[in-house]
Amino acid sequence: xxxxxxxxxxxxxxxxxxxxxxxxxxxxxxxxxxxxxxxxxxxxxxxxxxxxxxxxxxxxxxxxxxxxxxxxxxxxxxxxxxxxxxxxxxxxxxxxxxxxxxxxxxxxxxxxxxxxxxxxxxxxxxxxxxxxxxxxxxxxxxxxxxxxxxxxxxxxxxxxxxxxxxxxxxxxxxxxxxxxxxxxxxx
Amino acid sequence: xxxxxxxxxxxxxxxxxxxxxxxxxxxxxxxxxxxxxxxxxxxxxxxxxxxxxxxxxxxxxxxxxxxxxxxxxxxxxxxxxxxxxxxxxxxxxxxxxxxxxxxxxxxxxxxxxxxxxxxxxxxxx
Numbered sequence: 206x207x208x209x210x211x212x213x214x215x216x217x218x219x220x221x222x223x224x225x226x227x228x229x230x231x232x233x234x235x236x237x238x239x240x241x242x243x244x245x246x247x248x249x250x251x252x253x254x255x256x257x258x259x260x261x262x263x264x265x266x267x268x269x270x271x272x273x274x275x276x277x278x279x280x281x282x283x284x285x286x287x288x289x290x291x292x293x294x295x296x297x298x299x300x301x302x303x304x305x306x307x308x309x310x311x312x313x314x315x316x317x318x319x320x321x322x323x324x325x326x327x328x329x330x331x332x333x334x335x336x337x338x339x340x341x342x343x344x345x346x347x348x349x350x351x352x353x354x355x356x357x358x359x360x361x362x363x364x365x366x367x368x369x370x371x372x373x374x375x376x377x378x379x380x381x382x383x384x385x386x387x388x389x390x391x392x
Numbered sequence: 393x394x395x396x397x398x399x400x401x402x403x404x405x406x407x408x409x410x411x412x413x414x415x416x417x418x419x420x421x422x423x424x425x426x427x428x429x430x431x432x433x434x435x436x437x438x439x440x441x442x443x444x445x446x447x448x449x450x451x452x453x454x455x456x457x458x459x460x461x462x463x464x465x466x467x468x469x470x471x472x473x474x475x476x477x478x479x480x481x482x483x484x485x486x487x488x489x490x491x492x493x494x495x496x497x498x499x500x501x502x503x504x505x506x507x508x509x510x511x512x513x514x515x516x517x
Contacts (some may be wrong), residue, residue, distance in 0.1 A: 284475065318396065320394075321395040329397070330400055343495075347495065352500075354489070357408050360407045364405060372393075
């Protein structure tokens with residue numbers, strides 16, 4: 206996909222795009238809620254999609270705002286806003302966010318890394334970071350060392366869902382004319 | 393997919409395999425039921441049918457154990473005060489290494505011990 210060399214959007218356009226993608230996260234959280242969960246507090250990561258596709262477009266503050274909208278939206282849909290399950294979600298999402306943004310910055314800085322990576326890498330890395338933090342929190346605060354039992358299932362499902370979401374994000378950013386127009390102001 | 397995509401995919405598979413291997417290492421010879429709550433860990437033999445009431449911050453989670461001669465003993469959560477009831481939806485477990493957890497009520501149910509000969513090494517959902 207030919208990447209635009211400069212952003213043609215104004216800051217106002219950006220401010221409009223962030224809440225739109227936040228709303229999209231809320232919608233995807235609702236879709237995600239329809240799928241049965243094989244493991245407690247496991248998520249498919251569909252709501253991560255707007256964050257993943259926005260990495261190229263937004264700065265850190267805008268991405269952090271999008272993360273906050275995503276976490277709040279998920280908590281509202283799942284009814285966990287006032288429970289400590291929310292803290293698990295917040296910690297997992299934040300870890301995933303920091304790893305994805307960090308790797309993305311690395312890809313920007315080193316073109317050789319960028320040539321050999323795609324959003325699939327970021328999706329997988331984000332999923333693994335989120336799963337690792339949630340397993341560690343579970344070991345520390347909920348079930349103790351017994352929590353390690355859930356780790357294989359968590360990592361297995363996380364790898365599968367991270368791959369699927371990464372492929373989806375990659376395909377979407379490459380093929381969507383709408384996205385190129387709203388994100389970069391190009392066709 | 394590009395080179396680093398495969399690297400991350402391999403890392404995910406590696407983490408899954410390593411943790412599965414760590415979990416699969418047996419701790420005891422006879423299969424037994426471990427019920428962990430905030431109050432402690434209870435250990436039961438899998439030879440008798442019983443109902444276990446596991447207390448948690450939300451209330452009591454009911455764990456059923458059904459032992460039938462000639463068949464694997466089945467364990468499942470029949471009732472829980474949690475909201476989403478994922479622990480009930482997880483269904484019945486019967487083999488070493490399988491588990492059911494109720495996160496909101498801090499109840500973790502696990503069958504531990506040495507896997508029986510001819511049994512499965514691992515399960516996938």
